[in-house]
Amino acid sequence: MKKSIQLVLSIAIAAVVAFGQKGPLPFDNSVFDSNFETAKWLAEYDEVAWKTSDVVMAQDKKELARLGTAWFCFKDSKDAWHAVYGKFENSQFELVFHFTMDAKKVVTRSEEKPDSGMLVLYAKALGLGQAKVKERVGANAPAFNQYIRRNSDQTFTVWLFPAFQTNGLAVYGGEGIFTIDSKAEKITKDESYYQPGFRGFPTGNPREIWLNYRELKAPTLGAIFFVWYYREYFTSINIDNAESMSTLIKSGNSHLWVHVVKDKK
Numbered sequence: 536m537k538k539s540i541q542l543v544l545s546i547a548i549a550a551v552v553a554f555g556q557k558g559p560l561p562f563d564n565s566v567f568d569s570n571f572e573t574a575k576w577l578a579e580y581d582e583v584a585w586k587t588s589d590v591v592m593a594q595d596k597k598e599l600a601r602l603g604t605a606w607f608c609f610k611d612s613k614d615a616w617h618a619v620y621g622k623f624e625n626s627q628f629e630l631v632f633h634f635t636m637d638a639k640k641v642v643t644r645s646e647e648k649p650d651s652g653m654l655v656l657y658a659k660a661l662g663l664g665q666a667k668v669k670e671r672v673g674a675n676a677p678a679f680n681q682y683i684r685r686n687s688d689q690t691f692t693v694w695l696f697p698a699f700q701t702n703g704l705a706v707y708g709g710e711g712i713f714t715i716d717s718k719a720e721k722i723t724k725d726e727s728y729y730q731p732g733f734r735g736f737p738t739g740n741p742r743e744i745w746l747n748y749r750e751l752k753a754p755t756l757g758a759i760f761f762v763w764y765y766r767e768y769f770t771s772i773n774i775d776n777a778e779s780m781s782t783l784i785k786s787g788n789s790h791l792w793v794h795v796v797k798d799k800k
Contacts, residue, residue, distance in 0.1 A: 562779050562794050574760040580682050583608045587618035587634045590642050601631050605658050607683050628654035657683055659719035664693030668711040677706045677733055689717040696757050704735035705765045707746055710757030728755050743771040752778050
């Protein structure tokens with residue numbers, strides 16, 4: 536389930552190109568599958584964020600007045616999701632709300648206070664990524680969603696992708712991807728990618744759509760995430776790259792990626 540396969544655009548020579556050619560195949564399934572696993576994790580994070588944010592808005596107005604713009608989600612050592620909301624000022628994180636979400640997607644408010652040092656590091660790492668993206672895309676860019684994960688070596692990875700816009704547009708064309716050092720003081724790796732401009736599709740009218748990435752050889756993480764995130768809004772979403780096309784196909788309760796390698800003439 537959810538493993539990529541490889542086909543060829545020209546059916547007449549499919550067997551020859553896909554199975555008979557010498558050297559490596561023109562599509563790297565292992566890289567794609569790794570990115571797909573990350574995309575699914577990001578979608579899971581996103582669900583925790585929007586479910587807990589709905590609960591936040593139902594809290595007491597006096598508590599809501601204490602909120603700033605600092606919030607993020609994380610998994611604990613038992614693989615349970617947490618979401619924290621508060622204010623980050625003067626290198627201090629003031630926690631206002633802490634929620635957990637269980638395997639049945641039930642959100643519960645928690646009185647447990649996570650380690651304050653950890654909260655500060657997460658907030659600082661997110662701030663570095665946010666500032667970098669804002670510097671790149673400018674003030675008139677679409678709204679972005681934020682995601683963060685602490686890695687096994689205690690560094691952080693921060694992702695910023697275009698959000699589902701308030702006007703109903705599903706937008707792509709820019710993705711901020713950063714590795715932040717363990718002290719959340721500097722960006723050690725920048726894997727961001729931006730097209731010349733952002734593109735979007737109105738939702739509400741299920742149809743087949745194409746993401747134009749023909750300037751690249753293979754799908755970006757942002758493109759894969761877009762397909763997985765918006766899969767229920769469109770009948771089919773295709774990623775069009777220079778050397779391949781990728782499509783997610785639903786089969787019963789499962790999904791299968793099909794990668795079509797373009798015939799080089």
